[in-house]
């Protein structure tokens with residue numbers, strides 16, 4: 001159970017900065033918590049609110065009235081500003097309301113804490129409206145901006161906050177959190193291994209968005225190894241935007257890496273099905289050399305899209321062709337060897 005900053009995992013540097021601020025009464029009035037998604041930034045914001053408002057301890061006892069209300073999400077001096085349900089952006093109206101709120105004295109606790117997450121969801125006008133309050137909120141109140149994409153914040157917003165950096169969690173930490181949430185050890189191990197240190201990535205493998213991607217990945221791989229490439233090209237044509245192409249390619253890498261691990265003797269446990277369904281079973285016949293060359297082709301496509309700004313469609317088609325030619329080579333070399 002989370003009760004304070006001391007319980008946040010794998011973010012020693014960030015926590016040390018905040019603990020020093022608390023200890024010497026030198027907290028900054030506006031923080032920017034930046035780092036990958038799903039590594040504890042919002043949890044840390046809440047932990048800081050506990051530490052500030054707790055009645056009995058310097059770091060949140062978890063039991064006093066303030067701690068309990070904060071943990072339950074009904075403390076009147078803690079506000080999370082997020083995009084409205086079903087929307088992507090935080091609009092100027094939302095920011096104006098939050099500003100009026102943070103300018104008031106705390107109702108019950110020692111300080112009001114406003115958390116804006118994700119801060120990069122603010123429209124430009126919303127962000128501009130926040131500038132003055134970011135510079136001088138009511139004395140003793142705090143604003144915490146949370147983002148996984150700080151480069152997309154206005155420089156004027158960034159410069160008014162003290163930056164606190166967060167990093168990827170260790171695989172072991174992701175594993176422990178998943179198990180403590182009630183997941184079986186096998187499933188948790190698998191998800192942790194593909195999480196890249198992010199709880200968000202680990203849990204999104206169970207979402208619908210990702211099952212759609214798994215279907216695309218499956219078509220790409222089947223099409224790449226069948227006589228006619230139509231299935232793969234068709235799958236590629238469904239992927240229109242750059243972000244989606246990158247997500248699918250990264251998932252493809254995860255699949256190929258899992259396949260190589262299984263080929264290297266790792267147990268293919270029930271958890272594998274959690275993500276990939278029958279896909280890995282279908283792929284088990286291909287050679288390790290093919291899998292390895294597929295990995296190289298996927299990497300090339302990723303680089304083309306990410307660094308060289310290549311049209312995602314072209315990059316994907318190129319990848320499919322690369323995969324197919326390697327497959328042919330393999331076929332001829334096997335024939336030749338006989």
Ligand SMILES: [Zn+2]
Pocket residue numbers: 053054055056057060061062063064065066067068
């Ligand atoms: Zn307390």
